Amino acid sequence: MSTQDDLDLNQVVADLFAIRPESAVDWYKRTLGQPLPEYDTAESKPMKARTMTEPFIDRVLPLVILRKDDEAVYGLLYDVLRGPSDEQGMLWIPSIGGAQDHYGCPVALVVPCLDVATAKWALAYSKWEDRGCYALPFLIPSPRDLAAA
Numbered sequence: 001m002s003t004q005d006d007l008d009l010n011q012v013v014a015d016l017f018a019i020r021p022e023s024a025v026d027w028y029k030r031t032l033g034q035p036l037p038e039y040d041t042a043e044s045k046p047m048k049a050r051t052m053t054e055p056f057i058d059r060v061l062p063l064v065i066l067r068k069d070d071e072a073v074y075g076l077l078y079d080v081l082r083g084p085s086d087e088q089g090m091l092w093i094p095s096i097g098g099a100q101d102h103y104g105c106p107v108a109l110v111v112p113c114l115d116v117a118t119a120k121w122a123l124a125y126s127k128w129e130d131r132g133c134y135a136l137p138f139l140i141p142s143p144r145d146l147a148a149a
Contacts, residue, residue: 009080009082010059010060010061010062010078010079010080011060013062013078013080013112014044014046014060014061014062016062017044017046017062017064017078018044018046021042021043021044021064022042024042024044024062024064024076024078024110025042025064025066025076027076027078027110027112027138028076028108028110028136028138030138031110031136031137031138032136033108033110033136034108036066036074037066037068037073037074038068038073039066039067039068039073039074040067040068040069041066041067042064042065042066042067043064043065043066043067044062044063044064045063045064045065045103046060046061046062046063047060047061047063047077047095047098047099047102048060048061049061049091049094049095049098051087051088051091052087052090052091053087059079059088059091061077061078061079061091061095062077062078063075063076063077063078063099063107064076065103065105072103072104072105073105074105074106074107074108075099075100075103075105075106075107075108076107076108076110077095077096077099077107077108077109077110078109078110078111078112079091079092079095079109079111079112080111080112081111081112081113081114081118081121081122081137082114082118083114083115083118084117084118084121084125086125089122089125089126092109092126092134092135093134095109096109096134108136109126109134109135109136110135110136110137110138111135111136111137111138112137112138112139112140113137113138113139113140114140115139116139118137119137119139120137122135122137123135123137
């Protein structure tokens with residue numbers, strides 16, 4: 001798989017959320033994240049992030065904003081992680097901060113992962129001193145995982 005394949009995975013997720021923003025909420029509920037605040041609507045607002053090393057690549061990061069009485073109350077930011085990637089992980093904090101600044105609400109980062117080892121890496125990478133981890137891995141089982149179940 002190539003870098004382009006990774007970018008395409010995020011685009012597929014962004015397209016899904018554009019059609020059905022509630023999918024972002026469904027996925028979030030399968031993480032260890034805190035309970036979501038009350039909201040009336042979910043709105044898909046994908047954002048772009050640029051890699052920090054050459055060749056510079058613009059990544060689409062699916063983002064869904066939850067609104068209550070037309071005010072942004074919470075954001076759900078996604079970045080599909082195929083395997084451990086320091087370069088991809090370096091985009092997470094600036095992307096969370098950019099979304100929080102733009103929408104004026106807390107933003108959670110959900111990292112769909114394709115295997116357990118990658119999910120563990122995401123947790124370790126996102127360790128924030130003694131305050132826990134800021135990435136919430138969401139494990140997408142493979143057909144091999146399902147066959148073994």
